[in-house]
Amino acid sequence: MDYLIQRLENDYIAAAVQQGGFNVYTSLDLDLQQLATTSVSQGVKDLSDLDVNNADFLAVKPSTGEILAWVGSADYYNDKIGGQVNVVLSKRQPGSSFKPYTYEAAFKDRKLAPGSVVDDTPQTFDGNYKPQDFDGKFMGKMTARKALVLSRNLPAVETGVKEGMANVDNLAHAMGINSKLDTGPNTAIGGSDVTLYDHVQGFATFANQGTKMPLISILKITDSRGNLLNETKPGSQDGKQLVLTPAEAYLITDILKDYQNQWHLGWNKQMYTKTGTTGATSNQTRDAWILAYNAKIAAGTWVGNTAANGGGGNINAHGTRAAHTYGRHLCHPPPAAAPRPLPRSARSTRGAP
Numbered sequence: 001m002d003y004l005i006q007r008l009e010n011d012y013i014a015a016a017v018q019q020g021g022f023n024v025y026t027s028l029d030l031d032l033q034q035l036a037t038t039s040v041s042q043g044v045k046d047l048s049d050l051d052v053n054n055a056d057f058l059a060v061k062p063s064t065g066e067i068l069a070w071v072g073s074a075d076y077y078n079d080k081i082g083g084q085v086n087v088v089l090s091k092r093q094p095g096s097s098f099k100p101y102t103y104e105a106a107f108k109d110r111k112l113a114p115g116s117v118v119d120d121t122p123q124t125f126d127g128n129y130k131p132q133d134f135d136g137k138f139m140g141k142m143t144a145r146k147a148l149v150l151s152r153n154l155p156a157v158e159t160g161v162k163e164g165m166a167n168v169d170n171l172a173h174a175m176g177i178n179s180k181l182d183t184g185p186n187t188a189i190g191g192s193d194v195t196l197y198d199h200v201q202g203f204a205t206f207a208n209q210g211t212k213m214p215l216i217s218i219l220k221i222t223d224s225r226g227n228l229l230n231e232t233k234p235g236s237q238d239g240k241q242l243v244l245t246p247a248e249a250y251l252i253t254d255i256l257k258d259y260q261n262q263w264h265l266g267w268n269k270q271m272y273t274k275t276g277t278t279g280a281t282s283n284q285t286r287d288a289w290i291l292a293y294n295a296k297i298a299a300g301t302w303v304g305n306t307a308a309n310g311g312g313g314n315i316n317a318h319g320t321r322a323a324h325t326y327g328r329h330l331c332h333p334p335p336a337a338a339p340r341p342l343p344r345s346a347r348s349t350r351g352a353p
Contacts (some may be wrong), residue, residue, distance in 0.1 A: 053081050090300065148255050203291045
C-alpha cells in the first residue's frame with residue numbers, strides 16, 4: 001500500500017491524496033495477494049530456527065508488466081524487524097541469482113554457448129580475487145549449462161571476465177536492474193546490490209522472451225464523481241524494449257528448467273528458477289533469494305534477518321532451503337484478474353503493499 005500511495009503522491013498533490021476522494025484501480029490479484037501475505041508470514045515461522053525473521057515477495061505478469069502481488073515485509077507492525085521498511089525496494093546482494101545475466105551476456109555476444117566448456121578449478125582474478133564455492137570443492141571442466149544449473153562460482157566469474165563485466169552490467173541494466181553495479185569480477189556472482197523489484201523485472205524479461213515490459217501497479221484513477229483522471233492499458237505503458245531476441249532469451253530459460261529438479265525443490269509445476277545466497281562461502285549468510293518464472297508469471301522472494309535500526313543478523317538458510325519452503329505455496333501461476341479498486345479504508349491510510 002505504501003508503494004501505491006507514493007506513486008499517487010508523485011503524480012498528484014500529496015495532501016489531496018491523503019484526504020482521499022480518488023478511486024484507484026490496481027493490477028493486484030487479491031487472491032494471490034492474500035496467498036502471498038500468508039505464505040511469507042508462515043515461511044518466516046517455518047525458517048525461524050535458522051534465524052530468519054523477515055521476507056518479502058513480488059509477483060508480476062511478464063507479458064503486460066502488471067504487478068499481481070507485493071508483500072513488503074513479513075509483519076508491517078513488528079518494529080523489532082523494521083517491518084515498515086519495504087524490503088522489495090531495499091538494496092541487497094543477490095548472490096548466485098544474478099548469474100543468469102552473466103551467462104546471457106556471454107551467450108548474446110557469442111563469447112560462449114551453453115555447450116561451451118568452462119573451468120571450475122582454482123583461479124585468481126583482478127584484485128587477487130579468489131572465489132570459492134559453498135562446498136569448498138572444485139569440479140573441473142564442465143559445460144556452461146551444467147555450471148549454471150549446479151551454480152558453480154568459478155565458471156560464472158570466468159564467464160563474466162571473458163565477456164567483460166561492463167557488458168554484463170549493461171545487459172543487467174537493460175533487462176531491469178537500476179542500481180549501480182560494480183565492474184569487479186565478484187559482480188558476476190551477485191556481489192553488487194540490487195532490489196527485488198528490479199530483479200523480478202529482469203527475470204520477467206526472460207519470461208517475456210527478451211522483451212522488457214516495465215512493471216505497473218496502477219491501471220486507472222477516477223475522482224469521487226467517477227471522472228477519469230488517468231488510465232494505462234496493461235502492455236501499453238512507456239518503456240517497452242526488446243532487450244534480447246526470443247532465441248537469446250530461450251538459452252537461459254532452457255537451462256533454468258532443470259534447476260528445480262537438480263536441487264530437489266519439490267515443486268509440481270514447471271518453473272524456470274534460480275536461487276542465490278550471500279556469504280555462504282564464509283559462513284556468514286545474510287541473504288537468500290528465489291527467482292522463478294514461466295510464461296504467465298515471474299516471482300521473487302528474499303529471506304533474511306532485519307532489525308529496527310536497518311541492520312540485522314546472519315541466517316542459516318540458503319536459497320534452495322528457502323525455495324523448498326516458499327515454493328510449496330507460490331509456484332503456481334495465478335488466474336487472470338480484473339482491475340480492483342483499493343478498499344475505501346485504504347485510500348487515505350498507509351500500510352504494507
